[in-house]
Amino acid sequence: MIAVLTIFLLCLCVITALGVVRAGNLFTAVMLMGIYSLLMAAVFLLLDAPDVALTEAAVGAGISTVLLLSALSLTAEEEHAGGIEPVLAAAVVLITAAIIFYATFDKPPLGDPDAPVHRHVAADYVPMTQEQVDIPNVVTAVLATFRGYDTLGEVVVVLTAAIGVLFLIGPDAPQGRHAPSGNLAEGGLKHHQPLRIVGKIAIPFIILFALYVQFHGEYSPGGGFQAGALLAAAIILYGLLEGRHAAASVIHPAVLRTMAAGGALLFGGVGVTTMLLGGRFLEYNVLRDDPIDAQHLGILVIEAGVGVTVAGVLILIYHAFAARGRP
Amino acid sequence: MNLVPHLPALQVVLPLLVAPILVLLRDARLCWLAALATSVTGLCIAIAITGQVLDGETLRYAMGGWAEPHGIGLRVDELSTVLLLVVNGASTLALLGGRASLLEQVGEPRQNLLFAAWLLAVAGLSGILVSADAFNIFVFMEISSLASYILIAGGPSRRALPAVFKYLIAGTVGATFYLIGVGMVFMMTGTLNISDMELRLAEVGDTNVIIVAAGFITIGLALKAAVFPLHAWMPNAYAFSPHIVTAFIAACSTKVALYVLLRMDFFVFQKNLVNHEWQFAFVLMPLAAFGILFGSIAAVFEQNIKRALAFSSLAQIGYILLGASLITVAGFNAAVLHLFNHALAKGALFLAVAGIGMRFAHLRLDEVRGAGRRMPWTLTAFAVAGLSLVGIPGTAGFVSKWALILAVLDRGGLGVALLVLIIVSSLLAVVYVGRIVEALWFGEPAGKDQAVREAPPMMLVATWIAVAANLWFGLDASLPGELAGRAAEDFLRHLP
Numbered sequence: 001m002i003a004v005l006t007i008f009l010l011c012l013c014v015i016t017a018l019g020v021v022r023a024g025n026l027f028t029a030v031m032l033m034g035i036y037s038l039l040m041a042a043v044f045l046l047l048d049a050p051d052v053a054l055t056e057a058a059v060g061a062g063i064s065t066v067l068l069l070s071a072l073s074l075t076a077e078e079e080h081a082g083g084i085e086p087v088l089a090a091a092v093v094l095i096t097a098a099i100i101f102y103a104t105f106d107k108p109p110l111g112d113p114d115a116p117v118h119r120h121v122a123a124d125y126v127p128m129t130q131e132q133v134d135i136p137n138v139v140t141a142v143l144a145t146f147r148g149y150d151t152l153g154e155v156v157v158v159l160t161a162a163i164g165v166l167f168l169i170g171p172d173a174p175q176g177r178h179a180p181s182g183n184l185a186e187g188g189l190k191h192h193q194p195l196r197i198v199g200k201i202a203i204p205f206i207i208l209f210a211l212y213v214q215f216h217g218e219y220s221p222g223g224g225f226q227a228g229a230l231l232a233a234a235i236i237l238y239g240l241l242e243g244r245h246a247a248a249s250v251i252h253p254a255v256l257r258t259m260a261a262g263g264a265l266l267f268g269g270v271g272v273t274t275m276l277l278g279g280r281f282l283e284y285n286v287l288r289d290d291p292i293d294a295q296h297l298g299i300l301v302i303e304a305g306v307g308v309t310v311a312g313v314l315i316l317i318y319h320a321f322a323a324r325g326r327p
Numbered sequence: 328m329n330l331v332p333h334l335p336a337l338q339v340v341l342p343l344l345v346a347p348i349l350v351l352l353r354d355a356r357l358c359w360l361a362a363l364a365t366s367v368t369g370l371c372i373a374i375a376i377t378g379q380v381l382d383g384e385t386l387r388y389a390m391g392g393w394a395e396p397h398g399i400g401l402r403v404d405e406l407s408t409v410l411l412l413v414v415n416g417a418s419t420l421a422l423l424g425g426r427a428s429l430l431e432q433v434g435e436p437r438q439n440l441l442f443a444a445w446l447l448a449v450a451g452l453s454g455i456l457v458s459a460d461a462f463n464i465f466v467f468m469e470i471s472s473l474a475s476y477i478l479i480a481g482g483p484s485r486r487a488l489p490a491v492f493k494y495l496i497a498g499t500v501g502a503t504f505y506l507i508g509v510g511m512v513f514m515m516t517g518t519l520n521i522s523d524m525e526l527r528l529a530e531v532g533d534t535n536v537i538i539v540a541a542g543f544i545t546i547g548l549a550l551k552a553a554v555f556p557l558h559a560w561m562p563n564a565y566a567f568s569p570h571i572v573t574a575f576i577a578a579c580s581t582k583v584a585l586y587v588l589l590r591m592d593f594f595v596f597q598k599n600l601v602n603h604e605w606q607f608a609f610v611l612m613p614l615a616a617f618g619i620l621f622g623s624i625a626a627v628f629e630q631n632i633k634r635a636l637a638f639s640s641l642a643q644i645g646y647i648l649l650g651a652s653l654i655t656v657a658g659f660n661a662a663v664l665h666l667f668n669h670a671l672a673k674g675a676l677f678l679a680v681a682g683i684g685m686r687f688a689h690l691r692l693d694e695v696r697g698a699g700r701r702m703p704w705t706l707t708a709f710a711v712a713g714l715s716l717v718g719i720p721g722t723a724g725f726v727s728k729w730a731l732i733l734a735v736l737d738r739g740g741l742g743v744a745l746l747v748l749i750i751v752s753s754l755l756a757v758v759y760v761g762r763i764v765e766a767l768w769f770g771e772p773a774g775k776d777q778a779v780r781e782a783p784p785m786m787l788v789a790t791w792i793a794v795a796a797n798l799w800f801g802l803d804a805s806l807p808g809e810l811a812g813r814a815a816e817d818f819l820r821h822l823p
Contacts, residue, residue, distance in 0.1 A: 100507070103539035107514055120517030120527070121396055128397065149390040149399045153454070153466035156343060160447050160473040163350060163440050167477050172436035261347035268344040281336045283392030 228310025263309025424789025504547025696770025
């Protein structure tokens with residue numbers, strides 16, 4: 001049954017992807033990409049990967065759609081006709097797909113308990129999590145402690161994205177244009193009462209859910225990345241409804257900058273602290289006398305750092321786009 | 328607290344955590360000072376690590392206190408050390424000389440973001456070099472790539488944006504291919520740790536999945552390393568980025584990608600792909616040969632100095648790859664030596680070009696004619712570094728080219744053909760370096776260039792330190808020679 005459902009969803013994914021490629025209207029393409037992400041999130045859920053599903057839904061379907069829409073408000077809605085015939089590109093894509101397909105002939109069957117991925121490191125993570133970290137969600141244990149250094153790297157990637165956007169189209173960038181008043185980003189949807197009312201009702205629940213995902217990540221799917229994206233979605237939604245300045249008055253862009261950098265510093269600061277206490281970088285065990293308590297403390301703090309940076313960066317990127325007018 | 332065991336971690340963590348602080352600072356001068364201080368400290372750490380590695384240690388560090396393969400390990404050996412010196416050295420020299428040039432080309436308000444991105448690039452590249460984990464390498468590849476795109480996009484010309492967009496697409500495809508390959512290897516081995524991968528691949532080395540994974544990893548990294556014919560993003564990315572950024576990026580960015588390529592292909596896959604041992608050598612060797620030839624010829628016909636040097640880099644990457652694809656100890660030794668020596672030569676050349684770029688708006692050969700008469704120090708530096716690029720005895724370039732020639736001659740008939748190739752491309756290098764030097768020294772000045780004067784003192788100091796390094800390591804190659812020799816012995820242990 002699950003296999004049938006998964007195949008059905010994957011077929012829908014392919015159709016949606018073709019739709020994105022074929023769509024001449026960029027607005028349509030963005031919407032289809034949101035649908036694609038939502039379908040993928042459902043597939044991940046069926047494959048028993050709820051953490052990945054939540055991320056895909058929050059980031060792929062949620063935030064990236066909103067950011068692409070704000071980018072779209074700066075450019076034309078229709079794709080340029082003509083250009084290069086994408087025959088060669090299509091051929092390359094097809095060949096690559098065929099090669100990946102060929103590779104799958106030897107791969108262990110889906111869900112095989114004897115597959116190498118389940119027999120080696122991953123098999124040890126379950127008892128290690130129970131004995132040495134003592135939290136129910138193994139995924140959180142892997143991301144936050146066993147491979148916490150990777151997660152710090154990913155947080156820095158997110159921060160780097162914000163640095164790039166600020167560098168290219170931020171307030172200090174050359175040829176910065178301010179949006180003319182009357183621009184959608186400036187005024188929001190003030191004249192669309194139903195949207196405003198329904199949207200505003202949703203915001204407190206999104207924020208509450210963000211906090212839940214943030215602090216419940218040790219027990220259920222979620223964590224800083226998803227929570228940060230959700231919090232950002234709430235603020236950006238407010239900005240879309242009431243205009244950019246209303247969103248800026250909730251959290252000022254200068255504060256956002258501090259959040260973006262501060263979260264990464266908080267995460268890295270935990271690592272420096274553990275070094276000073278005589279441990280390795282990000283070795284939470286030394287934070288407290290009881291190693292399990294110490295792991296909990298470390299994970300709590302670094303997840304907070306992740307959430308703060310992700311929320312700060314995403315809202316900053318929204319502001320950077322919203323503050324630019326149509327050329 | 329004893330810092331010594333933490334050195335491999337500090338090499339990455341220090342720039343990684345100073346960068347967010349720079350985002351919050353506003354003062355351009357303070358940001359430059361902080362970036363320079365961090366970079367100098369990074370170079371000191373790299374030198375300290377080199378000392379330890381020369382004592383015969385392979386440095387290891389367990390991130391988070393979790394032992395490999397469950398946790399992420401850091402591992403620094405001779406091969407990584409060579410490039411740690413290159414990355415941190417290039418960053419330090421470029422920052423030392425580059426403040427005025429960066430202020431002029433990028434503008435004052437964005438200096439904090441620029442230097443934050445700079446340190447992130449340093450942290451990303453260093454993070455790749457010290458990592459013992461294939462996925463961790465991907466994470467730091469993302470950091471260094473994103474940061475490099477930002478740095479290149481800072482170029483004053485609008486054409487920097489399409490150039491960087493092309494690089495972004497190529498780089499993303501490359502990184503994604505690498506990730507697909509690593510994912511496939513993970514599927515078949517259950518591990519992401521490189522040494523563990525090497526062991527566990529032995530059982531599954533003949534499966535389709537691993538063969539395809541090796542292909543994806545090789546192509547992805549070749550794209551990032553600008554191996555011919557996947558170099559299309561490189562010339563414009565080098566040409567339109569701020570001059571100082573070019574000096575930094577050209578010296579180390581493609582080489583770090585090449586490092587990962589060598590690490591994965593020759594240390595992990597080579598002995599495990601039974602009946603496919605030929606695939607790296609026989610795929611990479613012709614690419615290297617074509618790259619050497621194409622890059623040298625394109626450089627000869629190029630009018631823009633920076634683009635000419637970018638094409639020359641394509642040829643030099645070919646030399647490095649050629650050495651490795653011989654699959655002999657001598658060949659690998661030459662490849663590692665050339666990684667180091669080419670970074671010295673190209674870094675010095677681009678620093679000199681940055682000096683010229685401060686006095687001329689366009690770096691086309693017909694516009695900079697006769698510049699040498701007004702800025703003799705910069706142009707002498709360019710000429711000496713050019714000699715190193717060509718491979719004249721007494722310079723660093725000669726050491727590695729000679730090692731490469733000896734290595735190819737071991738290969739009999741094929742070796743003679745390759746020798747001819749190296750000689751032809753060296754002669755072409757004489758031509759393309761020669762015509763730039765000729766235009767700069769002997770060309771008639773275009774007239775109204777009274778304003779042209781010598782480059783600022785800091786720039787000259789940085790350029791000449793780089794030139795001096797070319798001469799020093801040309802006369803006494805014991806440090807890179809020792810490191811490369813040991814890296815080659817290590818390479819031998821990973822062969823079937």
